[in-house]
Amino acid sequence: MFGIDAIDLARMQFAFTVSFHIIFPAFSIGLASYLAVLEGLWLWKKEQKYIEVFNYWKTIFAVGFGMGVVSGIVMAYQFGTNWSVFSDKAGPVIGPLMGYEVMSAFFLEAGFLGVMLFGQKRVGPRLHFFATLMVAAGTLFSAFWILSVNSWMQTPTGHIINAAGQFVPDDWFNVIFNPSFPYRLVHMVLAAYLTTAFVVGAVGAFHLLKDKSNKNARLMFSMAMWMAAIVTPIQIIAGDQHGLNTLEHQPAKIAAIEGHYKNVKGAPLLLFGMPDNDEAKTLYTVEVPRLGSLILTHSWDGELQGLESFPREDWPNTFLIFWTFRIMVGMGMIMLFIGLWSSLRRYQGRLYEDRWLARAAVAAGPIGFIAVLCGWVTTEAGRQPWTVYGLLRTSESASPLNGVEVGGTLIAFILVYFVLFGTGVYYMLRLMAKSPEPVPETTTASLKRASGMTGAPSTFDHSQS
Numbered sequence: 001m002f003g004i005d006a007i008d009l010a011r012m013q014f015a016f017t018v019s020f021h022i023i024f025p026a027f028s029i030g031l032a033s034y035l036a037v038l039e040g041l042w043l044w045k046k047e048q049k050y051i052e053v054f055n056y057w058k059t060i061f062a063v064g065f066g067m068g069v070v071s072g073i074v075m076a077y078q079f080g081t082n083w084s085v086f087s088d089k090a091g092p093v094i095g096p097l098m099g100y101e102v103m104s105a106f107f108l109e110a111g112f113l114g115v116m117l118f119g120q121k122r123v124g125p126r127l128h129f130f131a132t133l134m135v136a137a138g139t140l141f142s143a144f145w146i147l148s149v150n151s152w153m154q155t156p157t158g159h160i161i162n163a164a165g166q167f168v169p170d171d172w173f174n175v176i177f178n179p180s181f182p183y184r185l186v187h188m189v190l191a192a193y194l195t196t197a198f199v200v201g202a203v204g205a206f207h208l209l210k211d212k213s214n215k216n217a218r219l220m221f222s223m224a225m226w227m228a229a230i231v232t233p234i235q236i237i238a239g240d241q242h243g244l245n246t247l248e249h250q251p252a253k254i255a256a257i258e259g260h261y262k263n264v265k266g267a268p269l270l271l272f273g274m275p276d277n278d279e280a281k282t283l284y285t286v287e288v289p290r291l292g293s294l295i296l297t298h299s300w301d302g303e304l305q306g307l308e309s310f311p312r313e314d315w316p317n318t319f320l321i322f323w324t325f326r327i328m329v330g331m332g333m334i335m336l337f338i339g340l341w342s343s344l345r346r347y348q349g350r351l352y353e354d355r356w357l358a359r360a361a362v363a364a365g366p367i368g369f370i371a372v373l374c375g376w377v378t379t380e381a382g383r384q385p386w387t388v389y390g391l392l393r394t395s396e397s398a399s400p401l402n403g404v405e406v407g408g409t410l411i412a413f414i415l416v417y418f419v420l421f422g423t424g425v426y427y428m429l430r431l432m433a434k435s436p437e438p439v440p441e442t443t444t445a446s447l448k449r450a451s452g453m454t455g456a457p458s459t460f461d462h463s464q465s
Helices: 008-046 048-081 084-118 123-155 172-176 182-211 215-249 253-258 291-298 316-349 353-361 366-383 403-433 441-451
Strands: 159-161 165-170 269-276 281-288 386-387
Touching: 008 048, 008 123, 008 182, 008 366, 048 084, 048 215, 048 353, 048 403, 084 123, 084 165, 084 172, 084 386, 123 172, 123 182, 123 281, 123 366, 123 386, 182 316, 182 353, 182 366, 182 403, 215 291, 215 316, 253 269, 253 316, 253 366, 269 291, 269 316, 281 316, 316 353, 316 366, 353 441, 386 441
Parallel strands: none
Antiparallel strands: 159 165, 269 281
8 A cells, every 4th residue: 555565554553553542641650640649648738739739630630541541442452453473472471461451450440540530529538549549559550561561572581482483471570570671661650750740840830821829830830840850860860771771682772773883882972863774874973972882881982783783684763763762862851951940940939930931841741742752662663673572573473464454444543543532632631721720718628528537727838849
């Protein structure tokens, strides 16, 4: 279809659906934990602003969670329709892991989600808080199992290959805790937290620009900026460790990310360039001498393998992952800058007075999603041409495909997804555009009485918390 073979169309279809899907779990993981923190602070400090902000984001979480579930189900079906050979060969490993995700994570989320969303006036505050904690834990368990599956595909261990060519678990501990899993799990969870923080910060800043005295908007913005300032440096360190792990287990991916075709000691860091696999060189480079070796080997004279060390048929799409990686890093640098900027303003007592900071936070609202998408593309495209790295090629994993049929379903997916999820995102943006106005004291007092919670609000000023 249109000169593209069926396997490439199947890859495009999976890439499209997983790209839509990943943004919703990334948001849900962070937002569920944020809701748990808000409700915990409400129980501890007895200040109504925490429960007001909790209720503001609770509905937004429900919409995002629902879209994540729907997009995930659709994505999973493609294993059987477009990638049946992969499903047959890797099914004994990935099938149980995905089943564990459903049983331990999705059931936990679904079981307590209704209580969290609708039980605030029906159960006690501590039981409601427990339900919120279980929903947050469920999102983290889901990330645990899905990242275990994907990490096994990147660094497969703990299996044997039987006579039928299937990957059969031999050591479940090594299957689950494969070499790249801890690094990828930490990196993804931190990315989810930062993604959510910048959305929350953008919404808080948006409403502060309208009314800087809005205490709920101030709370959102302050908490988000704390997250940006504290977690972004941790994420940079986690990303560095992930890169070193990838260098050990997938050196061809690192060579492509860095744009190096030749083996070189004291390799420069290529800031920009145009990798060309046909010419086996990166053109028009802007580079910093020796910095590439320092980052990846922690030595000025460390040697980096270039793509020339690997068979040409094993090279990934270097141009694609070279640039997606740099976009991801660029988004991280923006996060770090805003985090440091907000820390300076907080120290000066002007966190809510700097309108340029608020405008920057609004503009930075989507950068977490951009970073997650670019990081995911870097990871998945960098694994090519393998579905199970070094063991099962993508070309050997596909179903007997008809290009016209795959192309037709791809077009259908694009149309349906943009209508369905576009409507959902529009509704979420409408909810975010509503001002988080403080609830009258009588309403909050009634909620406390209905849930059996008593105690006067604290008089301590947490305006900078």
